[in-house]
Amino acid sequence: xxxxxxxxxxxxxxxxxxxxxxxxxxxxxxxxxxxxxxxxxxxxxxxxxxxxxxxxxxxxxxxxxxxxxxxxxxxxxxxxxxxxxxxxxxxxxxxxxxxxxxxxxxxxxxxxxxxxxxxxxxxxxxxxxxxxxxxxxxxxxxxxxxxxxxxxxxxxxxxxxxxxxxxxxxxxxxxxxxxxxxxxxxxxxxxxxxxxxxxxxxxxxxxxxxxxxxxxxxxxxxxxxxxxxxxxxxxxxxxxxxxxxxxxxxxxxxxxxxxxxxxxxxxxxxxxxxxxxxxxxxxxxxxxxxxxxxxxxxxxxxxxxxxxxxxxxxxxxxxxxxxxxxxxxxxxxxxxxxxxxxxxxxxxxxxxxxxxxxxxxxxxxxxxxxxxxxxxxxxxxxxxxxxxxxxxxxxxxxxxxxxxxxxxxxxxxxxxxxxxxxxxxxxxxxxxxxxxxxxxxxxxxxxxxxxxxxxxxxxxxxxxxxxxxxxxxxxxxxxxxxxxxxxxxxxxxxxxxxxxxxxxxxxxxxxxxxxxxxxxxxxxxxxxxxxxxxxxxxxxxxxxxxxxxxxxxxxxxxxxxx
Numbered sequence: 211x212x213x214x215x216x217x218x219x220x221x222x223x224x225x226x227x228x229x230x231x232x233x234x235x236x237x238x239x240x241x242x243x244x245x246x247x248x249x250x251x252x253x254x255x256x257x258x259x260x261x262x263x264x265x266x267x268x269x270x271x272x273x274x275x276x277x278x279x280x281x282x283x284x285x286x287x288x289x290x291x292x293x294x295x296x297x298x299x300x301x302x303x304x305x306x307x308x309x310x311x312x313x314x315x316x317x318x319x320x321x322x323x324x325x326x327x328x329x330x331x332x333x334x335x336x337x338x339x340x341x342x343x344x345x346x347x348x349x350x351x352x353x354x355x356x357x358x359x360x361x362x363x364x365x366x367x368x369x370x371x372x373x374x375x376x377x378x379x380x381x382x383x384x385x386x387x388x389x390x391x392x393x394x395x396x397x398x399x400x401x402x403x404x405x406x407x408x409x410x411x412x413x414x415x416x417x418x419x420x421x422x423x424x425x426x427x428x429x430x431x432x433x434x435x436x437x438x439x440x441x442x443x444x445x446x447x448x449x450x451x452x453x454x455x456x457x458x459x460x461x462x463x464x465x466x467x468x469x470x471x472x473x474x475x476x477x478x479x480x481x482x483x484x485x486x487x488x489x490x491x492x493x494x495x496x497x498x499x500x501x502x503x504x505x506x507x508x509x510x511x512x513x514x515x516x517x518x519x520x521x522x523x524x525x526x527x528x529x530x531x532x533x534x535x536x537x538x539x540x541x542x543x544x545x546x547x548x549x550x551x552x553x554x555x556x557x558x559x560x561x562x563x564x565x566x567x568x569x570x571x572x573x574x575x576x577x578x579x580x581x582x583x584x585x586x587x588x589x590x591x592x593x594x595x596x597x598x599x600x601x602x603x604x605x606x607x608x609x610x611x612x613x614x615x616x617x618x619x620x621x622x623x624x625x626x627x628x629x630x631x632x633x634x635x636x637x638x639x640x641x642x643x644x645x646x647x648x649x650x651x652x653x654x655x656x657x658x659x660x661x662x663x664x665x666x667x668x669x670x671x672x673x674x675x676x677x678x679x680x681x682x683x684x685x686x687x688x689x690x691x692x693x694x695x696x697x698x699x700x701x702x703x704x705x706x707x708x709x710x711x712x713x714x715x716x717x718x719x720x721x722x723x724x725x726x727x728x729x730x731x732x733x734x735x736x737x738x739x740x741x742x743x744x745x746x747x748x749x750x751x752x753x754x755x756x757x758x759x760x761x762x763x764x765x766x767x768x769x770x771x772x
Contacts, residue, residue, distance in 0.1 A: 233321045233472040237330050240468030243461045244333035248275045248340050250457025254512070255344055256659070257450025258561045262649025263348045264446060265659035271340040273352065274359050278336040281363050283307060286335060287328050289368040290376065291318060297380035300372050317377050321472040330468060331371075338367055338420045344563030345428030349438050349646050352654045354637045358627055362427060366623050370616045371419040374411065381418070381612040384410035409595055411612035412582055412605065414480065415469035417524025417575040422613055423620040425568020429559065430624035434632060435640050437558035440647065448508045455512040459488055462519045466526035476589035480526035483534035484519065490538030491518020498546050513549075513566065517542040520570035525578035528594070533581035537574060545570050572613050579609035 252271035256264040278286070285305045292300025293315060304310060310324040319327035339359050343350070373379040413419070445451065467481035495514025499507055521541025522534055529537070549565045559565055582597030582605065595602045632639045645653040652658065 231321070233474075234323060234326050236473035236477070237319075237322050237326045237468055237471065240464035241326075241330040241333050243464035244330065244337065244468070247333070247458055247461035247465065248272070248337050250454045250461060251337065251340055252454070253450045254454030254458065254516075255347060255561060257447040257452075257454060258445045259347055260649060261446040261660050262651050262658065264450075264651065265657060266352075266650030266654050267343065267347050268659075269655060270343045270347075270350075270352065270355060273356055274339040274343070275336040277356050277359050278339045278363050279332060281360055282328075282332045282335050286363060286368050287331065289364070290335075290371040291315065291327075291331065292372070293377045295372065295376065295378060297378055297383065298373070299369055300376060315377075318375060319471040327471065334416060334420060334465075335363060335367055335371075338416075338424050339363055341420070341424035341563055341567055342428045342431060344561040344567075345432040345559050346435050347560050348650065349435055349641050350431075350639055351641055352650075354631050354639045357637065358431075358631055358639070361627050362624060365627070366423055366427060366620050367419060370423050370619060373616070374413050374416075374418050374612070381411040381413075381608075381615070384608045384611070409605075409608075411575075411608045412528050412578050412594075412597075413524040413575065413612070414527040414578075415466045415523045417520075417571045417578070418613060418616040421520050421523060421567040421571025422575070422616045425564045425566070425571060426617045426621040427624035428563040429557075429568060430621050431628055431639075432559055432564070433557055434625065434628040435558075437556075438560065438646065439643050441558065441560075445509065451512050452508055455515055459485070459515060459519065462488070462523075466523060470527055470590065472590065474590050476527055476586070479531075479586060479589060483526045483529060483531055484522055486531055486534040487518040487522035487538035487541075488515045489518070490535045491515055491521065491542035494518075494539045494542040495546050498543065513562070514542045514546070517545040517566050517570050520545075520567055521574035521577065523571065524575045525581065528578055528582040528586055528597070530581075530583055530586060533577075533583075537577050537581065540577060541570050541573050544573050568617070572617065575609045575613040576606065579606040 248271055249268075252268040255267045255271065259267050283306065285302055287307065288302050288304035289300045292304060294303060295301050307325070307328060310328055312323045312325075314320050314322060315324055315327060339362065342359075342362070343355070346355075373381040375382065411418075462484050463481045466484040467477045470477035470480055492511045492515035495517060496506055496510040499505075499510040518538035518541060521537045525533070525537055545562075545566050548569050549562055552559060552562075552565055578597070580598040582594065582600075582602075584594055584596040584600060587594035587596075595605070597605045628639060631637050641650070641653060649658075
């Protein structure tokens with residue numbers, strides 16, 4: 211993708227390349243690193259969530275990865291990277307990968323086999339779809355979300371990837387779109403043809419197709435869904451967030467470096483710029499937050515690192531390392547400022563997917579047009595006119611035009627898709643208020659990421675006989691939380707019994723409710739769809755015939771607070 215623009219080029223088929231070349235191994239290994247970014251993102255998102263949504267958020271990301279993989283195999287890759295389409299979208303001639311093999315694509319991946327290029331690009335598509343769910347966690351339903359994912363990848367990602375990277379894409383060929391139409395009219399458009407072309411938009415690794423597209427899709431999605439009913443401040447596991455950030459940072463080296471499509475000096479430059487921008491972004495964000503809080507926050511560090519990575523994505527193979535420092539700083543500062551402004555606007559971009567990816571991708575694209583330098587492109591023999599700093603001021607206009615088009619297209623199509631799906635019976639996008647309070651882990655999966663246990667007052671976990679095993683059926687000793695609830699907002703169901711003096715706790719949150727009494731019974735409080743039902747605090751108790759209290763845990767209120 212780094213070689214996606216060149217001047218006065220002629221498109222011809224290339225003879226089969228050596229499939230054992232270093233570049234082939236480099237890209238194939240890079241595909242594995244980029245693949246690993248989606249589980250890393252899943253960890254990142256799960257750590258930001260409440261504990262009762264941790265597993266379901268990870269599942270959303272992994273489901274998106276599987277769904278988009280199948281879509282990309284069937285027709286997505288053909289639509290996004292066809293060499294015989296028009297300026298707007300490709301065709302289906304490479305559907306089911308039936309023409310891919312050892313030959314290369316002359317202007318997108320001339321040094322590697324087409325099949326290696328495909329598997330690398332597939333990981334981009336899967337990650338992009340998963341990014342969207344950072345705007346709508348803790349309230350979206352699985353099945354409608356996956357239907358949205360299929361159509362969004364088809365009508366948004368495949369389109370904007372084609373505009374940006376394909377041989378005839380209009381953003382890639384800003385100044386010669388007319389020449390493309392002329393070539394199509396005078397040649398056989400079913401095969402690659404001579405297309406005289408000058409430089410269009412610069413986007414080395416996906417500032418537009420990945421970050422702007424996913425960020426503005428997340429914005430549309432969260433506006434259609436509305437705010438969460440019970441917005442929490444604390445994140446259940448910043449350890450997961452830190453670990454996820456490390457995986458993302460690691461994978462981003464291949465995300466940007468591999469976009470060169472070859473194992474060469476320019477790929478090394480892209481990876482160098484990537485880690486510099488991430489470090490600068492992390493330090494900028496944590497410093498800016500320190501001014502306000504006087505604390506060195508782990509979340510601030512992680513947010514800044516991701517912002518720096520987003521900002522450098524389109525610029526990685528076009529700018530010098532000193533510019534990567536500037537891009538990391540400016541992107542993190544802008545995204546941090548927007549996150550503060552967003553709180554006063556009123557929409558619930560829950561994990562700042564739009565704030566970091568949408569805004570950060572847009573800013574990164576513009577900064578690429580300013581700081582791009584000719585000598586960086588020449589590291590692989592490509593002649594670029596550079597950016598604003600080298601007198602090519604029109605490049606900023608190209609960057610602004612392409613970024614705006616992608617943002618408008620993604621926001622509009624995403625909003626339309628959400629509205630249509632939301633109107634289809636049984637496919638409403640949003641969970642009910644009761645389901646939202648219980649969490650996606652129970653409601654969508656019948657499983658949880660963390661086990662509910664009974665513990666002694668001293669905090670010792672009781673024997674296996676007295677543990678709750680969520681997701682199983684009644685067997686006399688273990689009982690399913692889902693069976694107890696039956697997803698009935700009016701139910702008051704017995705969950706089980708516990709020993710005298712024991713307490714009903716949630717792993718990771720010990721002694722949330724301490725209920726005492728002889729042969730105490732832990733029960734579900736009745737829930738209603740009103741918000742007030744979830745705001746009760748503490749545990750209700752009732753007296754038995756011997757004057758001892760039977761403990762009753764108000765689960766609906768507590769699950770919201772957790």
